[in-house]
Amino acid sequence: MLNQIASLLQQKGYSPYDINGRTGSFVKEAESEVFLVILNAYQKESRLNDYERLVQGISFNVVNRYKKKVRTLLIIVNRDGIFDEVLTNIAAGLSGVWLLAADTGKIYIYENQPAQFDSGLAEYLENNLFRLHNSSEAGLPFKLTPANISIVVLNIIIYIVVIGINGSIFASYDTSVMLKMGALSYETFIDGGWYELVASLFLHFGISHLFNNMVLLTYVGCELEKRIGSIRYLLIYLLSGIAGNAASLWYYARIGETEIASAGASGAIFGVIGCLIVYLLAGPSGTSDNRNLTARRLMVMALLTIYYGLTTVGIDNAAHIGGFCFGLFGGFLLSKIFSYDKIIKMAEHTGIF
Numbered sequence: 001m002l003n004q005i006a007s008l009l010q011q012k013g014y015s016p017y018d019i020n021g022r023t024g025s026f027v028k029e030a031e032s033e034v035f036l037v038i039l040n041a042y043q044k045e046s047r048l049n050d051y052e053r054l055v056q057g058i059s060f061n062v063v064n065r066y067k068k069k070v071r072t073l074l075i076i077v078n079r080d081g082i083f084d085e086v087l088t089n090i091a092a093g094l095s096g097v098w099l100l101a102a103d104t105g106k107i108y109i110y111e112n113q114p115a116q117f118d119s120g121l122a123e124y125l126e127n128n129l130f131r132l133h134n135s136s137e138a139g140l141p142f143k144l145t146p147a148n149i150s151i152v153v154l155n156i157i158i159y160i161v162v163i164g165i166n167g168s169i170f171a172s173y174d175t176s177v178m179l180k181m182g183a184l185s186y187e188t189f190i191d192g193g194w195y196e197l198v199a200s201l202f203l204h205f206g207i208s209h210l211f212n213n214m215v216l217l218t219y220v221g222c223e224l225e226k227r228i229g230s231i232r233y234l235l236i237y238l239l240s241g242i243a244g245n246a247a248s249l250w251y252y253a254r255i256g257e258t259e260i261a262s263a264g265a266s267g268a269i270f271g272v273i274g275c276l277i278v279y280l281l282a283g284p285s286g287t288s289d290n291r292n293l294t295a296r297r298l299m300v301m302a303l304l305t306i307y308y309g310l311t312t313v314g315i316d317n318a319a320h321i322g323g324f325c326f327g328l329f330g331g332f333l334l335s336k337i338f339s340y341d342k343i344i345k346m347a348e349h350t351g352i353f
Contacts, residue, residue, distance in 0.1 A: 001102040105129025147230040148221035186258035201241040203263035240271020247322025267323030274327025
């Protein structure tokens with residue numbers, strides 16, 4: 001990531017500035033001032049005083065050389081957008097600091113920091129790092145991810161357990177058996193079966209229902225998890241499934257079909273698809289690239305599946321739509337929640353709250 005940033009800075013007219021063999025600084029001379037950018041890979045043992053000395057030393061050297069006003073920017077690169085307390089305090093305690101997440105190329109600028117530096121440098125770096133990130137990601141082969149594959153395996157195990165407990169290979173086709181095992185229906189839910197909101201996500205009506213869902217989940221789930229991480233993925237998956245089930249309860253209660261049983265991972269899967277669409281379409285500063293074609297294909301696939309459900313008996317479209325909508329919402333929310341947390345920490349540190 002540091003090499004990519006260095007290359008982009010040089011394309012924008014910056015030159016490397018070495019001090020006693022120390023690299024990582026770049027300067028661009030203007031008519032009345034000099035722009036100085038210092039790149040640093042964050043180390044957990046680093047402290048605020050270390051960065052103060054680093055910035056002061058390099059800035060002083062540049063001032064002596066160019067005899068002009070120096071505008072200094074320190075870009076600290078972290079491996080992701082989850083910053084620990086030390087790094088948050090550094091950003092709050094120094095001026096002219098941007099934090100950059102290496103996994104996405106996104107720049108985080110605190111309220112006490114300059115939003116603009118050298119004619120839109122933040123937008124320039126974000127847009128190009130996002131493009132480079134997705135270009136390299138596009139060339140990576142599909143790979144299995146731990147959380148998603150654990151969910152797939154758990155679904156298969158539960159399907160086998162249902163057959164084993166009930167002593168028949170056809171047990172999963174029996175509505176009464178499935179209700180006993182935790183399938184969702186309005187009547188059983190209002191009688192205290194709140195656990196059905198989650199339990200029903202891991203039950204399937206027959207082998208074809210299980211197979212179709214797991215094949216789709218294996219692909220879209222692993223694609224999303226490798227982009228947003230396992231914990232965030234699990235939250236999106238489970239909350240989308242619960243939202244889909246809640247939508248299903250509301251719909252069947254509204255039309256008066258309170259005895260209908262529903263089960264399956266499709267609501268959660270549609271949430272994963274929705275979140276993946278948002279990820280592929282929404283980039284830093286509103287940028288996009290050719291990977292949006294993938295997002296459009298996912299959208300078409302989701303809409304065709306919903307249309308198929310509307311014209312086919314036995315498909316719970318309410319769960320599909322509910323899960324899909326939550327996935328779209330969750331995709332946007334994920335990009336905001338950690339930024340909000342860091343703003344609160346910075347405000348607390350500076351005494352605003």
